[in-house]
Amino acid sequence: MSTNLLNTDSLPYCKGCGHDLIAKHTTKALEKLNYKALDVIIVTDIGCHGIIDKCLNTHTVHGLHGRSVALGAGIALGLNHPDKKIIVFIGDGGATIGLQHILEAARLNLNMTVMVHNNMLYGMTGGQTSGLTPYGFRTTTSYDGNPFGGYDLCGLLQSAGSSYACRILGIGDISDKLAVAIGTKGFSLAEVIEICPGFGMKLNPKRKLGEIAESSGRKPGEWINRRDKFEMPVTKKTNNLFERAPLIKKEFTHYLKQKTTILISGSAGEGIQLAATILSKASMRSGLSVTQKGSYPVTVGVGFSAAEVNLSDKHIFFHGITQPDIAIITSEDGLAYAKQRIKQMQNGMLIIDTSLEKPITKAEIVERDFRMVGAKYAALYAILYYALKTGVISTEAVFKTLDQEGLQDKFPLALIKDALVK
Amino acid sequence: MHKKNKDSIVLTDGSCLIIEALARAGADAFIGYPITPANLLYQYGSQRMELMLSAPDEITTLQWMSGLSMTGKLPVTATSFPGFALMTESVNMAYMMELPMVIILVQRLGPATGTATCGAQGDLLLLNGIISGGHPIPVLATSDFEDCWVLAAKSAEIAITLRTPVILLTSKEEVMTHRSFNMKNLSDISPVVRKEYQSAQKYKPYAATNLVPDFIPVGQNKHQVRFNASTHDQAGILQHSTKEAIDNTIRLEEKITKRMQEFQYYILDEQEDANTLLVAYGISASAARSATSQLREKKKKVSLLIPQTMLPVQDIYLTKCLEYQKVIIAEESINNQFGRILFGQSIPDHVTCIGSIAKMITPEQIVEEVYL
Known part of the structure; x- marks a missing residue:
């Protein structure tokens, strides 16, 4: 049997191998559905089935072991064309190692069809047990019969959301059954059960496909989900990320005499990073170069939250801070994180909430009840206090930044201003 | 390329510059899987790239990217060592199939999962031997914000020009730190022009001109296209070790060593x-x-x-x-x-x-x- 999609009727498989049947009836099914060769992309996995490429007139892709469904999914996503058909040939071994890829393609209901050549063992590598080997089926690595059952692949597929899955015995003309899978809009899979003549038949003489399927609880059938076909999600995009990074113009004067390193340390959820950003932007508004980086545990919602800010009137090459010139501490968490560095400060200034223990340090210690304006606002109050205390930048630059960022109503500014002047 | 005269100062980060530069250079798809410290890149990719999908793991990420690349997209992802380790076999596949893509590798402290939020420069030796056979893969490393811009665009250009995956090597401190930055320093970036096979003669997917095969997307109706991750001849047909197939494997090495002299x-x-x-x-x-x-x-x-x-x-x-x-x-x-x-x-x-x-x-x- 040769077809327009196959360039030979002599396929490179062992005599009696079900792969021959699947390849010929897949192409026959495609022709029944009027597909032209170049409308079809056949992606093959690693395994005996994967040597079919040279016999196909379609586009062909030969990938890695177990990954062919994900690779085909990428093609389906890239083409996203209703008249193009992506078909993946994979074995039971590939389906085992690549099970996640199959479930994912089913979950998304991508427009593609997977043909699982389930000969119940790894044929190409010597007849080893796979995840689809039925209970009791003998392989070269389970001479007494597989002690475990195989996956119910079609059942998994239905659960994952595939539009269509079927299990077929690889006997006779299966093209009509394969055509149902191929003709499905959305994800479809046909699991064709066959016996490898090289290993399966020899190790399991006299066993028949129907009996194996029956006894292992893997009867032929169809598993259907009524779903809409895949549509590429349409989401709002920007055509310029910089649109979200507002320009900052110099409007204020700074009085910074030398590069200054600032450590702001407090608790997660108390606005440390936002305060650092406001300080950075206010400093930029005052004509300074800045760097800003955050530090926090991997669980971003608990524990400390710290920010390191460099201010300079020159370009800043290096943004790392070993010992800060200024340490601003607003909570116990922040103090615990920064304590060692504060102790090593030989000069500079420690600006710290009055409620906290004062570490031994050679830095000038300035305390203030920052938390009285509310824990979430203490960091903003602290950077405003830093501006007022040092005069490096003006508090007006900070307030202008809050205004420009649309944050003026997010903070109790009247309370903070009142506290500042006391 | 020219730079602008007017000061345009913003507070930005390397991730933003990299993704915007890649998009302007022609990258049109981002496949993401979360990993610290590459998450900002993922976030920007989702906002900027025409096609963005969240993959369930890093192997799927690279496979989806490979499929997209076959159809003519220029896909991008960002990861760190643990994710990149999962991608390794697929990077080899894309290299063998000659698929353009850009992988942003954000270094963090290892070994293994190490410390996700701590920077490092520990992956260069890994990259130096990442392709089985010792074939070199192009790796560019950013050293400042301007590099994030220029080298990201160059990564896209190399990927398309040489039909290869390209690694853009960076680190946590480079992509997560914000800086005041004058955008007038940024040069214009034009989309990389991809030349597709135009001849009416039968297309041989791995017949190379100046060491790089002509590209034509899978799925079009003019020519049969074959991609192959196994040893293959110029037609893309699997071979054990025929001269033509081995010559093709040797060409892969020469393609990068010789043509990267242009970059x-x-x-x-x-x-x-x-x-x-x-x-x-x-x-x-x-x-x-x-x-x-x-x-x-x-x-x-x-x-x-x-x-x-x-x-x-x-x-x-x-x-x-x-x-x-x-x-x-x-x-x-x-x-x-x-x-x-x-x-x-x-x-x-x-x-x-x-x-x-x-x-x-x-x-x-x-x-x-x-x-x-």
């Missing part, structure tokens, strides 16, 4: 009569730049080499390292990975490495080493 990027800032050469790439280049500035202010003569094209390694790096009496390599690792790539296990006595683990190398460390 030699580095900064060489030499001072006349300087005896000392500072060498630093990636995040450590910021300390080296600062140290250079400090030393020169003190009238200490010093030259600076910042490699940007990391792999395949460029001859000039070795040449320059052999010209100076004293060479100091700064790298945030404990095993001088770049030095070992240049010199193997026999690093000359005049070459020293300032290493570091779990903290950035400081300018002061470099200055001190210069005076030793």
Whole structure:
């Protein structure tokens, strides 16, 4: 049997191998559905089935072991064309190692069809047990019969959301059954059960496909989900990320005499990073170069939250801070994180909430009840206090930044201003 | 390419610059899987790229990207070592199939999962041997914000021009730190023009012109297209070891080693009569730049080499390292990975490495080493 999609009727498989049947009836099914060769992309996995490429007139892709469904999914996503058909040939071994890829393609209901050549063992590598080997089926690595059952692949597929899955015995003309899978809009899979003549038949003489399927609880059938076909999600995009990074113009004067390193340390959820950003932007508004980086545990919602800010009137090459010139501490968490560095400060200034223990340090210690304006606002109050205390930048630059960022109503500014002047 | 005159100062980060540059250079798909410290890139990719999908794992990420690349997309992803480790086989596949894509590798402290929120420069040796057979894969390393812009675009250009995956190597401190930045320093980026096979003659997917095969997307109706990750002939048909197939495998090596000579990027800032050469790439280049500035202010003569094209390694790096009496390599690792790539296990006595683990190398460390 040769077809327009196959360039030979002599396929490179062992005599009696079900792969021959699947390849010929897949192409026959495609022709029944009027597909032209170049409308079809056949992606093959690693395994005996994967040597079919040279016999196909379609586009062909030969990938890695177990990954062919994900690779085909990428093609389906890239083409996203209703008249193009992506078909993946994979074995039971590939389906085992690549099970996640199959479930994912089913979950998304991508427009593609997977043909699982389930000969119940790894044929190409010597007849080893796979995840689809039925209970009791003998392989070269389970001479007494597989002690475990195989996956119910079609059942998994239905659960994952595939539009269509079927299990077929690889006997006779299966093209009509394969055509149902191929003709499905959305994800479809046909699991064709066959016996490898090289290993399966020899190790399991006299066993028949129907009996194996029956006894292992893997009867032929169809598993259907009524779903809409895949549509590429349409989401709002920007055509310029910089649109979200507002320009900052110099409007204020700074009085910074030398590069200054600032450590702001407090608790997660108390606005440390936002305060650092406001300080950075206010400093930029005052004509300074800045760097800003955050530090926090991997669980971003608990524990400390710290920010390191460099201010300079020159370009800043290096943004790392070993010992800060200024340490601003607003909570116990922040103090615990920064304590060692504060102790090593030989000069500079420690600006710290009055409620906290004062570490031994050679830095000038300035305390203030920052938390009285509310824990979430203490960091903003602290950077405003830093501006007022040092005069490096003006508090007006900070307030202008809050205004420009649309944050003026997010903070109790009247309370903070009142506290500042006391 | 030209730069603008008017100051345009923003507070931004390297992730934003990289993704915007890639998008302007023609990258049109981002496949993401979360991993610290590459998450900002994922976030920006989702906002900027025409097609964005969240993959369930990093193997799927690379496979989806490969499929997309076959259809003519230029896909991008961002990851860190644990994710990149999962991608390794698929990177080899894309390399063998000759699929353009850009992988942004954000280095963090290893081994294994190490410390997700701590920067490092520990992946260069891994990249130097990532392709089975020892074939080189193009690796560019960003050393500052301008590099995030320029080299990201160059990564896209290399990927398309040479039909290959390209690694853009960076680190946590480079992509997560915000800086005031004047956008007038950014050059214009034009989309990379992809030339597709135009002839009416039968298309041979791996017949190369100037070492690079012509591209035509899978699924079009003019020519049959074959992609193959196994050893294959020019038609893309699996072969054991025929001459044509092995020649094709050899061509892959030659393609990168020879054609990457068109993409030699580095900064060489030499001072006349300087005896000392500072060498630093990636995040450590910021300390080296600062140290250079400090030393020169003190009238200490010093030259600076910042490699940007990391792999395949460029001859000039070795040449320059052999010209100076004293060479100091700064790298945030404990095993001088770049030095070992240049010199193997026999690093000359005049070459020293300032290493570091779990903290950035400081300018002061470099200055001190210069005076030793």
